[in-house]
Amino acid sequence: MTDSVRRVSTGAPWEETFGYSRAVELPNGLVLVAGCTSMIDGHLADGGPYEQAVNSFNVAIGALKQLGLGSEHVVRTRMYITHARDVEEVGRAHKELFDAARPASSMLIVSGFVDPRLVVEVEVEAYRGDVTS
Numbered sequence: 001m002t003d004s005v006r007r008v009s010t011g012a013p014w015e016e017t018f019g020y021s022r023a024v025e026l027p028n029g030l031v032l033v034a035g036c037t038s039m040i041d042g043h044l045a046d047g048g049p050y051e052q053a054v055n056s057f058n059v060a061i062g063a064l065k066q067l068g069l070g071s072e073h074v075v076r077t078r079m080y081i082t083h084a085r086d087v088e089e090v091g092r093a094h095k096e097l098f099d100a101a102r103p104a105s106s107m108l109i110v111s112g113f114v115d116p117r118l119v120v121e122v123e124v125e126a127y128r129g130d131v132t133s
Contacts, residue, residue, distance in 0.1 A: 008066045010059065013042055014114070023063040029128035031067060035080075035121045036060045037113065044117050049086035052120040053079065053093035060124040061097075069126050072101050076125040079107040083119060090120055 007021040015022060023033045038045045038055035045055045061071050077098065079090050087107060094105065103125075113121055 006067060008063050010063055010066075012039065022059075023067060025067050025128070031064060031069060031073070031126040031128065033060045033063050033124040033126070035123050036063075037115075037118050037121050039115070039118070044115065048089065049081065049083075049119050050089040050093050052118065053090040053122065054097070056120050056122045057093065057097050057124070060122060064124070064126055067128075069128060071097055073126040073128065074098055074101050074103045074124055075127045077103050077105045078123040079105070080110045080113075080121045080123075081107065081119060082110060082112055084109055086119060 004027040006025040008023040008025075009015055010022040012022065014020075020034055022036075023031055025031045036056045036059040038047070038052035040055065040059075045051065047055070064070060064073065077094065079094065081087065081090055090107065098105075
């Protein structure tokens with residue numbers, strides 16, 4: 001990778017253990033945010049699917065803020081959930097946070113996550129805009 005690639009860490013323990021960055025900004029202005037969950041300082045934040053989704057997206061938005069971006073820059077989201085019954089709650093959280101941006105989005109049902117108490121994980125992609133001008 002070139003020196004113009006920027007990487008952000010949020011200090012989550014899995015970042016160091018597994019060797020990844022929370023977010024990576026490419027020279028073309030595309031920002032990729034790794035999977036985010038509702039683990040805050042190593043502990044699961046209280047609440048159900050809605051609260052886990054809000055917390056997870058806020059982790060992602062926090063990484064974007066370190067790069068000078070916000071939710072308005074989000075162009076794609078992916079939501080992974082463990083139960084179909086949680087679609088409405090997770091979708092409600094997404095709408096509240098991204099209704100103005102209206103990113104392309106996917107919601108997928110998966111068998112589980114690294115911690116069985118997690119029911120939501122999200123990924124976010126953002127775009128800075130024309131970085132050549």
